Amino acid sequence: MRILVCIRQGLDGEINPFDACAYEEALRVKGAEVTLISMGPISVKDFLLRLTRLGAKKAILLCDKSFAGADTLATAYTLSLAVKKLNPDLIFCGRQTLVGDTAQTGPMLSVLTDTSLITNVMSIDEIGDTVTCTTRDNGIQTVTTPALLTIERINNLRLPSIMSKLGEVEVWSAEDIDADIEKCGLSGSPTKVVKTFENESGKRKCKYITAEELPQVITEALKKRNDELVKTVSNTQKLDKVFIIGEGPRTFAETISDNITVLSLTNANDLAEKITKLKPNAVLWGSDSLSKKLSAQVAAKLNLGLCADCTLLETDGEELYMYRPTLSGSVIAKIVSRTKPAMATVRTTQNGADIMVAAGYGAKDSLDTVRAFAEKYSAEMITTRKAVDNDILPYSMQVGLTGKTVSPLVYIAVGVSGAVHHIAGMQKSGTIIAINSDKDAPIFDYADYGIVADIGNIVI
Ligand SMILES: Cc1cc2nc3c(=O)[nH]c(=O)nc-3n(C[C@H](O)[C@H](O)[C@H](O)COP(=O)(O)OP(=O)(O)OC[C@H]3O[C@@H](n4cnc5c(N)ncnc54)[C@H](O)[C@@H]3O)c2cc1C
Incomplete structure (x- = not known):
């Protein structure tokens, strides 16, 4: 072998x-x-x-x-x-x-x-x-x-x-x-980076609250609708015809076209055939693992550029400008495709629980408390790489650059420091709430609400 x-x-x-x-x-x-x-x-x-x-x-x-x-x-x-x-x-x-x-x-x-x-x-x-x-x-x-x-x-x-x-x-x-x-190389690459700039988009203004106020904040956060969470721009010019593969990318597609056709996520041969025959201006895919796999296969079959994990799309009616975080999310790249149709996977809201509770390494001695809290809200438990590397929780729960990407309506980080590698996997969440004993923990820069407290000393 x-x-x-x-x-x-x-x-x-x-x-x-x-x-x-x-x-x-x-x-x-x-x-x-x-x-x-x-x-x-x-x-x-x-x-x-x-x-x-x-x-x-x-x-x-x-x-x-x-x-x-x-x-x-x-x-x-x-x-x-x-x-x-x-x-x-x-x-x-x-x-x-x-x-x-x-x-x-x-x-x-x-x-x-x-x-x-x-x-x-x-x-x-x-x-x-x-x-x-x-x-x-x-x-x-x-x-x-x-x-x-x-x-x-x-x-x-x-x-x-x-x-x-x-x-x-x-x-x-x-x-x-x-x-x-x-x-080969730059001349053979269908995607082209037009410019890059520092990514400040994940940062939020944190409002500090007490543990007693937490249930009310969660209730309010759940009322916000999912699609309000996708950052949109108003493009005055639109593309004639855009295909979306599955319903996931619709909110993104609506920012660049009024003529959207949905194809279902079947197989790479079938989709490649339809794209060749029907000639859309752009094709948008979701960011689940099947979409990522099929989009890359279709791109290779049709020799098309594919921009990954876009968080924002712009158009002047001719060209599609695709923005994506890169280098662990610290930089945003603006990308165009030299081949047509332009293709991109977009960061869609994954199917999953409305509320996710991340137990970080700082929550290692209070796991039962965090678990009971997650159960009370029917929330899914997730975690950080440090907790996984220390055998506290399994890899399947790891969120971040080397784990999975999530974007629930409400994300509650308990004992999570807020390293860029973790933020990369959760920054598209609706409302972000952080509980951390260190008032200077970076996670508060990415949170809408913060509770500065030792998880062992508060009731949640
Ligand atoms: C190449 C690479 C890829 C990576 N990929 C990922 C990834 O996919 N996902 C990921 O998560 N990380 C990833 N990391 C690791 C990342 O850099 C951080 O090390 C990790 O996220 C830290 O995990 P943590 O926040 O749980 O732990 P720590 O950094 O140890 O933070 C613990 C936090 O808990 C707080 N705390 C401690 N005790 C308490 C208490 N009693 N009550 C309340 N708060 C408390 C502390 O103040 C601290 O802020 C990656 C790193 C590298 C180099």
């Missing part, structure tokens, strides 16, 4: 956390021959070499000046040529990178290499001529090999043993993989 693991070096110089999980899963497959592949500058060679100490015998670095500045589709194209040359049985990718945060490259690569696909893998249950995996949102799935799996944050990458040996790193250029350089 030959397994190819796609790896990206993060901005911190470390392996992208999801890719680390993909690598560890590959190393756990008995008898597998594991190869690493990465695209990047020549400095990545040493990083890959160090990673071979964990078990991969070989790593390939795709390095050529024509590869620089690639968006997800241009990256998937370049990787696909190397994959065809290596011909693995399985390709493992991390669910997403933290830099791009799109979750598109894996599904696009599966289309371009004609391999089966399972995304959001929580466990690999069986590997043979077929692969069976348990996924995060879509149950147990079985596909035939060759297959590509995108892996969630389900394990910890091993440390090198003292006996470990270095493998070898081969550097492949555009010529080595017969790449059409028009399809």
Whole structure:
């Protein structure tokens, strides 16, 4: 069994956390021959070499000046040529990178290499001529090999043993993989960043209240309707014809067009055919895991740009301007698509409880209190990565950059510090309430209401 693991070096110089999980899963497959592949500058060679100490015998670095500045589709194209040359049985990718945060490259690569696909893998249950995996949102799935799996944050990458040996790193250029350089790097990327600016949008003005006032604040917050929560702009010019896949993106679509057609979330072939035939100006998708997967597959099939996780759309009647948070949410990028129709996934309100209660690391000694509080309001319990890493609550409950994105009507953070990585997954919530013993905790900058108190000392 030959397994190819796609790896990206993060901005911190470390392996992208999801890719680390993909690598560890590959190393756990008995008898597998594991190869690493990465695209990047020549400095990545040493990083890959160090990673071979964990078990991969070989790593390939795709390095050529024509590869620089690639968006997800241009990256998937370049990787696909190397994959065809290596011909693995399985390709493992991390669910997403933290830099791009799109979750598109894996599904696009599966289309371009004609391999089966399972995304959001929580466990690999069986590997043979077929692969069976348990996924995060879509149950147990079985596909035939060759297959590509995108892996969630389900394990910890091993440390090198003292006996470990270095493998070898081969550097492949555009010529080595017969790449059409028009399809690589910046020039081959259908999406284009027009400008970037600092993101202040998540910040709110916090009103401090007492624990006694909390029930009244929750009741008032529940009265606000969901679609009032989506930030809208009034575009004077509109696009002629916009498709939405499922009802989720409707509120966004209404800001850019008066002519909206809904297609149901069927399969990538069917949707690609309809989009080609009916030629809309733009196609908007939701942000659930199925929409993310199908949108990336359709983009790869039709060679279209796809902007991920937009929080705002603008149009002058011709062009669609798509705004999305990037770099852990600290920066907003304004993006256009060079290909038509423009396609984007938009941050939609996920189906889920109206009220969510996040128990952070600071609530670790008061979990029973937080649980009883959540039950009283029929709320869903969620948590932070620090609580997960310390085995206080399970990963399935983790919200944030490396967890899930939620946007309930009411989000109540108990003992959560408000790190940007957590905020990225909850800042679209309706009303945000924070309970924290530290009056200077960053979470209060993102909250509408705050209670400064030790959770062990108040009644909620
Ligand atoms: C690459 C990367 C990705 C990440 N992805 C995520 C992610 O997806 N999701 C995520 O959540 N984090 C993520 N993190 C981690 C993130 O940076 C923070 O470390 C984490 O969110 C902190 O969790 P916390 O707020 O529960 O804990 P802490 O930072 O320890 O905060 C605990 C808070 O509880 C308060 N507190 C303590 N005791 C009490 C008490 N008795 N009563 C009331 N308040 C109390 C403290 O004042 C403090 O503000 C990521 C980090 C990195 C580097």
